[in-house]
Amino acid sequence: MRTVDLAAEPLRELNAALHRLNAETNERRWRVLNPRGAHAVAAGIDAPVRVEIEGHVGYYCAGMNKAATVVINGNAGPGVAENMMSGHVHVTGDVSQAAGASGCGGLLLVDGNAAARCGISMKGIDIVVKGRVGHMSAFMAQAGNLVVLGDAGEALGDSIYEAQLYVRGKPKSLGADCIEKPLREAHKTELRRLLDAAQLGGEIDVAEFKRYGSARNLYHFHIDNLGSY
Amino acid sequence: MCGIVGLFLKDKALEPHLGGLVAGMLATMCDRGPDSAGFAVYGDSQPDRVKLTLRGPSAAVLEELTAKLAMTAGTPIAPVTRDTHMTILVPIAREQAVRDAIAASASDVTVVGAGRRMEIFKEVGRPDTVASRFDLGRMSGTHAIGHTRMATESAVTTNGAHPFTTGTDQCLVHNGSLSNHNAVRRTLVHEGLTFETDNDSEVAAGYLTWRMREGLSLGDALQASLADLDGFYTFVVGTESGFGVLRDPIACKPAVMAETERWVAFGSEYRALVDLPGIAAAKVWEPEPAKVYFWERH
Numbered sequence: 382m383r384t385v386d387l388a389a390e391p392l393r394e395l396n397a398a399l400h401r402l403n404a405e406t407n408e409r410r411w412r413v414l415n416p417r418g419a420h421a422v423a424a425g426i427d428a429p430v431r432v433e434i435e436g437h438v439g440y441y442c443a444g445m446n447k448a449a450t451v452v453i454n455g456n457a458g459p460g461v462a463e464n465m466m467s468g469h470v471h472v473t474g475d476v477s478q479a480a481g482a483s484g485c486g487g488l489l490l491v492d493g494n495a496a497a498r499c500g501i502s503m504k505g506i507d508i509v510v511k512g513r514v515g516h517m518s519a520f521m522a523q524a525g526n527l528v529v530l531g532d533a534g535e536a537l538g539d540s541i542y543e544a545q546l547y548v549r550g551k552p553k554s555l556g557a558d559c560i561e562k563p564l565r566e567a568h569k570t571e572l573r574r575l576l577d578a579a580q581l582g583g584e585i586d587v588a589e590f591k592r593y594g595s596a597r598n599l600y601h602f603h604i605d606n607l608g609s610y
Numbered sequence: 611m612c613g614i615v616g617l618f619l620k621d622k623a624l625e626p627h628l629g630g631l632v633a634g635m636l637a638t639m640c641d642r643g644p645d646s647a648g649f650a651v652y653g654d655s656q657p658d659r660v661k662l663t664l665r666g667p668s669a670a671v672l673e674e675l676t677a678k679l680a681m682t683a684g685t686p687i688a689p690v691t692r693d694t695h696m697t698i699l700v701p702i703a704r705e706q707a708v709r710d711a712i713a714a715s716a717s718d719v720t721v722v723g724a725g726r727r728m729e730i731f732k733e734v735g736r737p738d739t740v741a742s743r744f745d746l747g748r749m750s751g752t753h754a755i756g757h758t759r760m761a762t763e764s765a766v767t768t769n770g771a772h773p774f775t776t777g778t779d780q781c782l783v784h785n786g787s788l789s790n791h792n793a794v795r796r797t798l799v800h801e802g803l804t805f806e807t808d809n810d811s812e813v814a815a816g817y818l819t820w821r822m823r824e825g826l827s828l829g830d831a832l833q834a835s836l837a838d839l840d841g842f843y844t845f846v847v848g849t850e851s852g853f854g855v856l857r858d859p860i861a862c863k864p865a866v867m868a869e870t871e872r873w874v875a876f877g878s879e880y881r882a883l884v885d886l887p888g889i890a891a892a893k894v895w896e897p898e899p900a901k902v903y904f905w906e907r908h
Contacts (some may be wrong), residue, residue: 477896496861497899
C-alpha cells in the first residue's frame with residue numbers, strides 16, 4: 382500500500398500519480414493522510430484501485446471517477462463524486478451540496494446526511510444516502526437511482542426525467558412533475574440490489590420505501606399552457 | 611465568491627490566542643476573496659467607556675487628532691494605532707461630542723465601529739497582508755468574525771469591505787447578494803437608521819440592528835430576516851455577547867461549522883478551520899438552510 386501525506390506532499394503530485402495508473406497497475410491500494418479540506422482530492426482516476434482518505438475533504442473529491450473505489454473517512458464538501466462514470470465512492474460522514482451531480486454510473490454511498498441538490502442532473506449513477514438529503518435533490522435527474530433511508534428536503538425530484546427515487550422517510554415536498562409511483566416487485570428487487578451494493582445487508586425492509594418519479598407532464602407542450610408564454 | 615469566518619470561544623484560556631487563530635482562518639480564505647479583508651474583534655471593556663474605531667488616511671493623521679479628542683472627551687482616551695485605524699476609549703456620555711469633533715476636524719477620519727467591546731478593521735489588499743498590517747495575530751478577545759472579499763457588485767474600496775456595522779457592538783459579514791436591499795434600506799432610513807454605502811450587506815447589518823433595537827434577541831432578529839430579506843446570503847453576525855449564523859433557504863453559499871468544548875467556529879470552507887486546536891475531534895457539520903444558529907456568553 383502506498384501512503385501519501387498531503388501535509389508533506391503536494392496534492393497535484395498525488396493526483397498526477399493517480400492519473401498515471403492504468404488497469405494493469407500493481408499499485409492497487411492508496412492511503413491519503415491530512416487532506417485538510419483540500420479540493421479535488423483523488424479526482425479523475427481511471428484505474429481499478431482503492432484510495433482511502435483519512436479526514437475531511439473539500440470540493441469535488443473523487444469527481445469524474447472511473448473504476449476506482451474511493452473511501453473518505455470524514456465529511457466531503459460540495460460536488461463529491463460529481464460526474465462519476467463508474468466505480469464506488471463511500472463517504473463515512475456527511476456530504477455538502479450537489480453530491481453525485483451529473484453522475485453517469487457507479488455507486489456513491491453516504492453514511493451520514495447529504496445537503497441540498499444531492500444527485501442533481503444525475504445521468505445513471507446510483508446514490509445511497511443513509512441519512513437525509515436536502516432540498517432540490519434529484520433536480521432534473523435523468524437516469525439512475527437515488528435511495529434515501531431518512532427524509533428528503535423540499536422539492537424532491539423537481540423537473541425530473543426518468544431517474545428512480547426511493548425514500549424511506551418523508552419528503553418535505555415533491556418538486557414540479559415529481560409524483561409518488563407504485564413500488565412494484567421489480568422495484569423491490571432493484572432496491573434490494575442497491576441496498577446490497579451499499580452493504581446494508583438484509584436488515585432493511587424494502588417495503589418501507591416509497592418510490593417517486595416523473596409524471597412526464599413536462600415532456601410535451603400542452604395547449605392549455607399557451608397563456609403562460 | 612468571498613470567504614467568511616467566525617470564531618466564538620467558550621474556553622477563557624484561549625482568549626489570548628483569538629487573533630492568532632482568526633488570522634490563520636482569514637489567510638486560508640485569501641483564495642476566496644483576494645480584494646479586501648476585514649474583521650471585528652470583541653475584546654476587553656471598561657466601565658462607562660465606549661470604544662470607537664477610527665479610520666484615517668494614515669496613522670500620522672489619526673495621531674494628530676488624539677490631543678484634540680482627549681480634550682473633547684475630558685479624559686485620556688488610550689489611543690491604540692494600528693496602521694490606518696485607531697481605537698480610542700471615551701466616556702459614554704461624551705461619545706456624541708467626540709463624534710462631532712471628528713466630523714468637524716475635516717481630516718478625512720471616520721468612525722467605523724463603536725461598542726463596549728467591538729473593534730473593527732478593514733482595508734483593501736490581500737487578507738493575509740491586511741491582517742498583518744493590523745497585527746490581528748496578537749489581538750485577544752472572546753469572539754471575532756472576518757471576511758475576505760472578491761468584489762462582484764461594487765468597487766474594491768475600504769468602505770465596501772466587510773464587516774459592516776450600524777449599531778453599537780453589532781456587525782455582520784455576508785457572502786452572497788441581496789435583491790431587495792434598496793426597498794429595505796428605504797424602510798430602515800424611515801426608521802431613523804443611516805447608511806454609509808450603497809452596499810447590500812450594510813442593509814442586512816442595519817436590518818438586524820433595527821430589529822434588536824426594537825427588542826428582539828439576536829436569534830429572533832435573524833429569524834425575522836428570513837421573511838424580510840430576499841436574495842442569497844450566508845450571514846455571520848457578532849454582538850457584544852454573541853455570535854450567530856444564518857443561511858438563506860436556497861443555501862447556494864457554502865458554510866461549514868465546527869464545535870468543541872472550547873470553541874464554535876464558522877468557515878466558508880472546512881479548510882479555514884483545519885488549524886483550530888482539537889479540530890480532529892470536533893463535531894463538523896453544514897448548517898441547515900433557513901435555520902438560525904447562535905451562541906451567547908453568559
